[in-house]
Amino acid sequence: MSAPAQRPPKVTEREARQTAEAAREQDWHKPSFAKELFLGRFRLDLIHPHPLPAPEDVRRGEAFLATLRTFCETRIDGPRIEREDRIPDETVAGLKEIGALGMKIDPAYGGLGLTQLYYNRALALVGSVSPAVGALLSAHQSIGVPQPLKLFGTREQKETFLPRLARTDLSAFLLTEPDVGSDPARLATTAVPEGDDYVLDGVKLWTTNGVVADLLVVMARVPASEGHRGGITAFVVEADAPGVTVEHRNSFMGLRGLENGVTRLHRVRVPAAHRIGPEGSGLRIALTTLNTGRLSLPAACAGAGKWCLNVAREWSGAREQWGRPVGRHEAVGTKISFIAATTFALEAVVELTSQMADEDRHDIRIEAALAKLYGSEKAWLIADELVQIRGGRGYETADSLAARGERAIPAEQMLRDLRINRIFEGSTEIMHLLVAREAVDAHLSVAGDLIDPDTSLADKARAGARAGGFYARWLPGLVAGPGQLPGAYGEFGALATHLRYVERTSRKLARSTFYAMSRWQGRMELKQAFLGRIVDIGAELFAMSAACVRAEMLRTTTEHGPEASRLADAFCRQARLRVEELFGRLWSNTDDVDRRVADGVLTDRYTWLEAGVVVPPADAPWIAPTPPGPSPHENRRRPLR
Numbered sequence: 026m027s028a029p030a031q032r033p034p035k036v037t038e039r040e041a042r043q044t045a046e047a048a049r050e051q052d053w054h055k056p057s058f059a060k061e062l063f064l065g066r067f068r069l070d071l072i073h074p075h076p077l078p079a080p081e082d083v084r085r086g087e088a089f090l091a092t093l094r095t096f097c098e099t100r101i102d103g104p105r106i107e108r109e110d111r112i113p114d115e116t117v118a119g120l121k122e123i124g125a126l127g128m129k130i131d132p133a134y135g136g137l138g139l140t141q142l143y144y145n146r147a148l149a150l151v152g153s154v155s156p157a158v159g160a161l162l163s164a165h166q167s168i169g170v171p172q173p174l175k176l177f178g179t180r181e182q183k184e185t186f187l188p189r190l191a192r193t194d195l196s197a198f199l200l201t202e203p204d205v206g207s208d209p210a211r212l213a214t215t216a217v218p219e220g221d222d223y224v225l226d227g228v229k230l231w232t233t234n235g236v237v238a239d240l241l242v243v244m245a246r247v248p249a250s251e252g253h254r255g256g257i258t259a260f261v262v263e264a265d266a267p268g269v270t271v272e273h274r275n276s277f278m279g280l281r282g283l284e285n286g287v288t289r290l291h292r293v294r295v296p297a298a299h300r301i302g303p304e305g306s307g308l309r310i311a312l313t314t315l316n317t318g319r320l321s322l323p324a325a326c327a328g329a330g331k332w333c334l335n336v337a338r339e340w341s342g343a344r345e346q347w348g349r350p351v352g353r354h355e356a357v358g359t360k361i362s363f364i365a366a367t368t369f370a371l372e373a374v375v376e377l378t379s380q381m382a383d384e385d386r387h388d389i390r391i392e393a394a395l396a397k398l399y400g401s402e403k404a405w406l407i408a409d410e411l412v413q414i415r416g417g418r419g420y421e422t423a424d425s426l427a428a429r430g431e432r433a434i435p436a437e438q439m440l441r442d443l444r445i446n447r448i449f450e451g452s453t454e455i456m457h458l459l460v461a462r463e464a465v466d467a468h469l470s471v472a473g474d475l476i477d478p479d480t481s482l483a484d485k486a487r488a489g490a491r492a493g494g495f496y497a498r499w500l501p502g503l504v505a506g507p508g509q510l511p512g513a514y515g516e517f518g519a520l521a522t523h524l525r526y527v528e529r530t531s532r533k534l535a536r537s538t539f540y541a542m543s544r545w546q547g548r549m550e551l552k553q554a555f556l557g558r559i560v561d562i563g564a565e566l567f568a569m570s571a572a573c574v575r576a577e578m579l580r581t582t583t584e585h586g587p588e589a590s591r592l593a594d595a596f597c598r599q600a601r602l603r604v605e606e607l608f609g610r611l612w613s614n615t616d617d618v619d620r621r622v623a624d625g626v627l628t629d630r631y632t633w634l635e636a637g638v639v640v641p642p643a644d645a646p647w648i649a650p651t652p653p654g655p656s657p658h659e660n661r662r663r664p665l666r
Contacts, residue, residue, distance in 0.1 A: 074376075078140055136187070165190075203651050218594055237664065267294075268291040316478040330368030334440065418431070504532075
């Protein structure tokens with residue numbers, strides 16, 4: 026008999042950290058621009074000249090984008106999806122017909138074999154018509170079954186599943202549970218070995234595409250036993266297998282049409298041949314998959330920025346107030362400038378990181394995380410500014426605008442749809458911690474034992490010797506650099522001053538990080554607000570670098586060089602102000618005050634402040650119980666044919 030699904034195991038904070046640490050890639054075998062940036066080393070040579078796609082990749086990619094654009098214009102009805110809260114079956118069928126399910130799958134398995142660059146451009150195009158359709162395609166290929174199989178699957182698994190996934194079958198990724206989010210150490214779903222099978226039991230929450238998927242990637246915990254090392258493991262599961270039940274289709278404030286649900290697995294038998302990688306490698310597979318999988322989200326954000334820029338430009342030129350178009354008033358003009366400059370930077374970050382992923386010469390785990398973090402935060406601000414520019418019409422729904430004879434611009438929908446991106450695939454807070462951990466990896470590699478309370482004195486002594494050698498070489502490099510030379514980076518013309526600023530500031534950032542580690546040592550990991558600001562500074566510097574490099578590339582390859590340079594200049598000037606503010610808040614902030622107030626709230630010292638309002642009734646638990654056993658619900662799965 027297989028063991029029933031367990032409640033999330035009780036783990037200590039240290040155990041949870043150890044689980045996350047064991048899952049991350051431990052070594053750096055390839056250079057990383059962003060890693061060097063956080064260490065105070067501005068390696069412009071790693072991103073300049075801007076990498077470009079191969080001619081054959083361009084030909085294949087542009088041909089598909091032309092097909093996809095026609096499909097978007099004629100066969101995706103965004104307003105209908107918003108009204109009906111569902112992507113029509115015929116739309117999904119059409120996506121299958123043009124090969125959109127197999128954009129990233131090798132042609133040997135029936136896919137289109139697009140590069141990451143063109144895959145991301147395709148998602149931006151689709152998302153501009155319907156973010157829900159963009160999310161469906163992204164969940165299928167970025168984190169669903171195709172990507173982990175591409176990276177870790179056996180030849181037999183690829184031959185079995187990839188042809189289906191390229192043309193007919195949708196996939197979903199099942200990791201999150203009702204009481205387990207970004208803390209995988211508490212994963213409760215089990216996979217118990219029985220002969221040549223595993224028997225899966227558990228409940229998964231927020232399964233994007235899970236309602237309509239044909240194949241699932243499921244993360245489950247294999248108990249250690251004789252012949253089984255155990256640990257969190259990845260499996261390919263047929264969605265129509267006995268014991269798989271979609272118990273609920275979730276609804277959200279945005280992304281209407283998203284087929285996201287709650288899926289129960291009760292004694293689901295999965296052949297051992299459908300296990301991806303060895304036992305215990307599930308989290309590593311998930312994190313490695315996300316290194317490039319996360320790029321689909323900032324691609325959608327860059328597309329949203331372009332959409333918002335178009336609406337802001339046309340509306341601000343047509344709407345007049347006090348004798349001239351509203352866009353000519355400075356109060357609105359500054360918003361338009363922010364939208365245009367930031368959109369340029371978002372596209373620069375996505376295009377650069379995507380091409381780096383295609384060339385596979387760099388480790389882009391930090392770059393991809395920064396792209397996701399920065400894109401999701403800035404796109405939300407762009408959409409918010411668009412709503413403000415549109416005024417009351419920005420708050421009004423597209424259907425309401427159309428009903429009274431005006432252009433049906435769904436600005437409020439864009440704002441709602443973009444909000445989830447700050448949570449999807451790692452919330453902003455989690456991304457801060459993830460990037461911070463990678464950014465200080467060099468320090469922890471040489472000095473981590475010095476601040477680990479469980480390390481022996483002998484190990485501390487050895488760590489001290491290693492740290493002494495590392496810092497004797499590293500610290501002098503933070504004193505001076507090309508950023509202090511007036512003629513440095515001269516080939517960039519007017520943008521050279523911004524690259525000099527990035528170089529100087531990267532050294533300042535590294536010094537600040539080192540000082541904080543020296544000051545707080547083992548308590549550094551608790552300074553999450555500080556670490557968040559460190560990461561945000563690095564994100565701004567990365568975006569500035571990408572914007573300047575892209576502007577220089579456009580200067581030499583297109584007729585838009587002067588305009589691109591002006592956009593990059595505007596963005597860098599805006600970003601520098603944000604960076605200086607963040608540096609100021611590193612050491613002058615309300616973190617301690619905020620911590621005390623939060624403690625007071627959580628210990629009920631301020632409940633008197635809540636008086637005078639009607640609060641939601643306490644008629645249900647905060648987290649729904651998920652007792653083991655067969656599902657008591659009707660199966661809500663809706664296979665698409």
